[in-house]
Amino acid sequence: MRERTTSNLRAQAANRGPRAAERIYEATLELLTEHGYQGLTVEAVAERSGVNKTTIYRWWPSKAPLLRSALLHSRVLDVEIPDTGTLRGDLIALAGQMMRLVGDQRTGAVARAMLSDGAQGELATVARDFFADRLERERPLFARAVARGELAATADPVLLIDLIAGAVWMRVLLRQSPAGEGFVESVVDVVLAGLRA
């Protein structure tokens, strides 16, 4: 993860953003959770991050692309796409990271804030991009499982992720009930057994 993050930041610095990218991203996510998307402004991000407003505007013309970059590239929301050698191991590791992200006070608040704008509007588009990006990053995990003969080539990885991630969101964010020892393993085992049946 560290390596990916570092190379990400390097890419930011080189191509897509200022060197203070991570500070800007974290300020953006904080302000989103404190004031909602309506209340998020580039001015406030500049003030919170201590980066000049014109510098921010040089890279992001408005708050929507800024938030998009923050969601896609902030270290805070980063997940490591696991490669444990088995599909079960990979999915348990991935679901464990999801648990931590939605269960953590700071990143859980980001997750909830992403939903607040409904199905229309700029924030909804940004949220959709976030989940599409995650899925693209997860695809190699499934390709490896197919190559190892652990998953049928016809299996639908989106359905599989929706079941696993959905159960995590439902238990932690919606039901707000303790997941309990072995929750992630049970979720993965039911889904894998179901797909293979």
Place this chain on the structure above:
Amino acid sequence: MRERTTSNLRAQAANRGPRAAERIYEATLELLTEHGYQGLTVEAVAERSGVNKTTIYRWWPSKAPLLRSALLHSRVLDVEIPDTGTLRGDLIALAGQMMRLVGDQRTGAVARAMLSDGAQGELATVARDFFADRLERERPLFARAVARGELAATADPVLLIDLIAGAVWMRVLLRQSPAGEGFVESVVDVVLAGLRA
């Protein structure tokens, strides 16, 4: 559903609330989605519903119990607990209702608004009560499946619902991607096959 709803409203009228209960509930849910929980006030509910403020305060001392009643008893959010004769049929019918609720613009907005207050605070408690109430109402469906020999008595109905409802929320509200023909059936079939494996 009609019978349950009618008897609910009758109970409201007789014991717990004014006859205008449903009007008050709908005004409460509308205002929640328009202004968020912070912006929800009993005064605005009175104005929107056309019911006297003192009448509302007679039944609900503050906005938290009012919203709780609206979520638990509003016709808008009601689901019919199906009894089709098979567990698969029941779960497909239930998941289909979840799809409609989160996919509908008005009720989907309520679903998102319920998440906006985080894990602390009054709204979070009310949201938790909502999901706990749903689960209690769904339990007989699982009891019938166990009695018919379709589900092991040791199976965890909460895990099952988290997987099914979670996949619906993830696909419709988070990923905002078309569920497609047969999505609900695929979700239920994977989960049932997985539980029985």
